[in-house]
Amino acid sequence: NAGVIQTPRHKVTGKGQEATLWCEPISGHSAVFWYRQTIVQGLEFLTYFRNQAPIDDSGMPKERFSAQMPNQSHSTLKIQSTQPQDSAVYLCASALGGSNTGQLYFGEGSKLTVL
Amino acid sequence: AQKVTQTQTSISVVEKTTVTMDCVYETRDSSYFLFWYKQTASGEIVFLIRQDSYKKENATVGHYSLNFQKPKSSIGLIITATQIEDSAVYFCAMSRGRNYAQGLTFGLGTRVSVFP
Numbered sequence: 001n002a003g004v005i006q007t008p009r010h011k012v013t014g015k016g017q018e019a020t021l022w023c024e025p026i027s028g029h030s031a032v033f034w035y036r037q038t039i040v041q042g043l044e045f046l047t048y049f050r051n052q053a054p055i056d057d058s059g060m061p062k063e064r065f066s067a068q069m070p071n072q073s074h075s076t077l078k079i080q081s082t083q084p085q086d087s088a089v090y091l092c093a094s095a096l097g098g099s100n101t102g103q104l105y106f107g108e109g110s111k112l113t114v115l
Numbered sequence: 116a117q118k119v120t121q122t123q124t125s126i127s128v129v130e131k132t133t134v135t136m137d138c139v140y141e142t143r144d145s146s147y148f149l150f151w152y153k154q155t156a157s158g159e160i161v162f163l164i165r166q167d168s169y170k171k172e173n174a175t176v177g178h179y180s181l182n183f184q185k186p187k188s189s190i191g192l193i194i195t196a197t198q199i200e201d202s203a204v205y206f207c208a209m210s211r212g213r214n215y216a217q218g219l220t221f222g223l224g225t226r227v228s229v230f231p
Contacts, residue, residue, distance in 0.1 A: 033218045043206065043221040103150065104219055106160040
């Protein structure tokens with residue numbers, strides 16, 4: 001089984017540009033999560049989907065950040081008008097829908113650098 | 116709100132010895148799950164071990180074991196017979212809610228360096 005796949009692995013944008021990050025969860029996993037990792041804040045929860053429906057976006061910055069899951073094999077995180085403080089590693093994770101433990105399986109992350 | 120605190124930022128140990136990492140958590144839930152994950156130098160985050168709050172027995176997987184002290188809201192990780200490849204950042208985490216698959220809240224991590 002392939003793990004969670006994230007693309008691109010590295011992305012460099014200029015201030016004010018848009019960045020879109022992609023995630024393919026593990027086949028059969030119905031929950032998909034986005035996290036942001038920085039040295040200062042650590043691993044921060046952003047948002048999650050269950051069976052493609054957005055469930056909780058309480059961690060998402062209200063402006064400029066959006067996430068979608070158009071089908072069960074694909075989720076995107078879009079950041080509009082990127083700012084230097086958006087520089088981070090963005091991690092996607094998936095989980096079994098029937099799991100009552102919450103164990104997550106992480107992708108390798110997309111490192112975003114905003115110049 | 117939930118909170119997970121790892122007070123040790125880094126630990127250095129000699130190979131083949133035991134290392135212990137601390138973690139304390141805050142939650143209002145009566146039932147929850149606690150995890151330890153490892154992030155390698157390549158950035159890969161790997162699940163190590165889990166403790167269910169309703170279980171009194173400490174979980175053990177391979178050379179990883181937990182010291183679960185529920186009254187103290189503490190879940191320590193113990194690695195015995197450490198190897199060079201155990202050098203990594205270790206994250207403590209807990210389930211964000213009682214319902215399944217709501218994600219995890221993570222601590223800031225403890226960097227472990229294992230030297231020959």
